[in-house]
Amino acid sequence: MKRSPLVFLLLLAASPVGAAIPAEQEGCLDCHGGSLDDFTLASGEKLPLNVDKDVFAKSVHGETLGCTKCHPGKTNDHATGEIAFKTRREVTRAYYEQCKGCHFSNYEKTLDGVHFAVAAKGNDKAAVCVDCHGSHDISRPGQPRTRISKMCSGCHANEAAVYAKSVHGRASETSSDVPVCTDCHRAHDTVDPKGGALALRTPEICGRCHTDEKLMSRYGLSTKVVDTYLSDFHGMAATLSKGKQKGPGVRLAAVCTDCHGVHDIQRADDPSSPVLAANLQKTCAKCHAGATASFPKAWLSHYEPTPQKAPLVWAVQLFYKLLIPFMVGGLVLQIALHLWRVVVNR
Amino acid sequence: MSGSSSGSYVVRFNLHQRVEHFITMVVFALLCLTGLPQKFYTHGWAQGLVHVFGGVDATRWIHRVCGLILAFSTVIHFGGAIAGMLSRKMGFTMVPSKKDFEDAIQQLRYYLGATDKHPQYDRYTYKEKFEYWGLVFGNVIMVITGFALFFPVQAASLLPGQIIPAAKVAHSNEGLMAFLVITVWHIFNAHLNPDVFPFDTSMFTGKVSRERYEHEHPLELARLEGRVPAEHGGAPAVHGKREVG
Numbered sequence: 001m002k003r004s005p006l007v008f009l010l011l012l013a014a015s016p017v018g019a020a021i022p023a024e025q026e027g028c029l030d031c032h033g034g035s036l037d038d039f040t041l042a043s044g045e046k047l048p049l050n051v052d053k054d055v056f057a058k059s060v061h062g063e064t065l066g067c068t069k070c071h072p073g074k075t076n077d078h079a080t081g082e083i084a085f086k087t088r089r090e091v092t093r094a095y096y097e098q099c100k101g102c103h104f105s106n107y108e109k110t111l112d113g114v115h116f117a118v119a120a121k122g123n124d125k126a127a128v129c130v131d132c133h134g135s136h137d138i139s140r141p142g143q144p145r146t147r148i149s150k151m152c153s154g155c156h157a158n159e160a161a162v163y164a165k166s167v168h169g170r171a172s173e174t175s176s177d178v179p180v181c182t183d184c185h186r187a188h189d190t191v192d193p194k195g196g197a198l199a200l201r202t203p204e205i206c207g208r209c210h211t212d213e214k215l216m217s218r219y220g221l222s223t224k225v226v227d228t229y230l231s232d233f234h235g236m237a238a239t240l241s242k243g244k245q246k247g248p249g250v251r252l253a254a255v256c257t258d259c260h261g262v263h264d265i266q267r268a269d270d271p272s273s274p275v276l277a278a279n280l281q282k283t284c285a286k287c288h289a290g291a292t293a294s295f296p297k298a299w300l301s302h303y304e305p306t307p308q309k310a311p312l313v314w315a316v317q318l319f320y321k322l323l324i325p326f327m328v329g330g331l332v333l334q335i336a337l338h339l340w341r342v343v344v345n346r
Numbered sequence: 347m348s349g350s351s352s353g354s355y356v357v358r359f360n361l362h363q364r365v366e367h368f369i370t371m372v373v374f375a376l377l378c379l380t381g382l383p384q385k386f387y388t389h390g391w392a393q394g395l396v397h398v399f400g401g402v403d404a405t406r407w408i409h410r411v412c413g414l415i416l417a418f419s420t421v422i423h424f425g426g427a428i429a430g431m432l433s434r435k436m437g438f439t440m441v442p443s444k445k446d447f448e449d450a451i452q453q454l455r456y457y458l459g460a461t462d463k464h465p466q467y468d469r470y471t472y473k474e475k476f477e478y479w480g481l482v483f484g485n486v487i488m489v490i491t492g493f494a495l496f497f498p499v500q501a502a503s504l505l506p507g508q509i510i511p512a513a514k515v516a517h518s519n520e521g522l523m524a525f526l527v528i529t530v531w532h533i534f535n536a537h538l539n540p541d542v543f544p545f546d547t548s549m550f551t552g553k554v555s556r557e558r559y560e561h562e563h564p565l566e567l568a569r570l571e572g573r574v575p576a577e578h579g580g581a582p583a584v585h586g587k588r589e590v591g
Contacts (some may be wrong), residue, residue, distance in 0.1 A: 039449055114584040136588050139363070177470035196573050203572055211545045218434050219426075230388075232511070233495075233514060236384060236387045238391075239387050239388065239401055240383075240387050240392075240393065240396050240401075240402035240405075241401075241402050242393075244401065244402075288498065288499050289499070290499050290503075290504060291499050291502070292499070292503040294500070294502050294503065294505075294506055294507040295499060295502040295503070295507055296507060297506060297507025297508050298498055298502050298507040298508070298509075298510035298511060299511075300511055305511070305515075310511065310512075312506075312508050312509070313508060313511045313512045316512045316516050317519075320515070320516070320520070320523070323519075323523065323524065324519065324526070327523060327526075327527065328523070328526045328527065328530060331531045332358070332529065332530060334454070334457070335530070335531075335534050336537070337454065337457035337458065338457055339540075340457065341456065341458075341459065342458045342460060342540050345358075
């Protein structure tokens, strides 16, 4: 008989928690199970020395890891009463190295991330594994999904507050259709948003959802937004700017976020949206100084040129679609006739 | 009339015309090399070419500077031509006439074998006039639309905003057409045409042999030499091999 997952869960719940967890077998919890006082570090910070057995048992590692897996020096005979770390941050940063023993590929990704780069420059506040995942209470990442954005808000409170009010942020509480922080910024190899590399990737990042027919049909949104962007001037310039670094005096071609906003994206018909027709002149003028009221019409608003939407553009396009083959074909034909006569004469 | 006949060769193009052609050639090539990658920007070769020019910004600046040179040289060319024609130093040899249409029809009939009478050309053949006026009209379109794309804010303050994407479509297609016409038509006529293969040097040296001129521009040669042209001049060298009878 095949055991259903429900039966399995019931059995798991019925078993006395921690009865057989590896952490207990090492005897660490005899001391660290609740009987030790906090240790006062050189910085004056209190370092708790106790671990809540039940919390650890419920964590993803509870069933599999013993204490010494992450605290290898702390065997039963370890020295007591002395801790060389001066601050709690030093403790965290020292133990985060242990994660890579099992999670090497994710650790490796963090080496390309902005948090690692910031830490390498000497900022010890930059997030390490346990800052996002927790330590003794680690649970499966992204369950529930909204936890991700809450995690980031621990350090990035301003951005998180802006995001929470955006069209994506508002929906994220109840829907998994919308992006949370890591969908755009990635989790381990988080890109530095200041360099321009992330900006130049936005057509692809936004396009992952906004070209998805099934997803967009739920909201009545067009899936042509990326193609129409790429076929326009900005999309061409952005495509040819790959690898370009933003800097003083170096501006990149406008990408999705330059017009729609970043964390504060709203529906295009929201009165506060920078791409609402009434606000567009101001949005264009961010780059095109002195843009007049007629200037936003230079942009076809993600529409393909049709006789209704942009008759002039459509007509010019049609004219050349006919003229080029006619012109080139005619010339090639005349050349062919010329050569034919040369052959005939010989 | 700028041609002059002296012994075994005819000076078809004076120094001014040769320099003008040379500048147009270099600038046109650079415009194609910096413009086509912007049209076909999704292709690997286009991105490689932009990289060679030092990135998209450098590519665009080279394109704009070349465009300005071409615009400037077009204005100078027309200034010179109008002044020349008004002062009667220059003939109306480039102006299309009824004869050009007759020549074109006769030339096609000749190619098709409907006649053995090859058209008798004056200074410029209908093919040369076609290419010249194509370049002129093309230049005007490219310069106007190019300026609209160079200064979109100013252009949109004078005209409806839709003029900008329309100018982009026109600029990009007219540019592609110019490139195709030059690569197909000009390269054939100046290089691959059996009469001149592999390279018609006249636009660089200015000189054409009298013998070739007799075939290609008999009416002009006769005028230069002050005689009445023969009723039926020979066809160009390669064409003339046909035995009659």
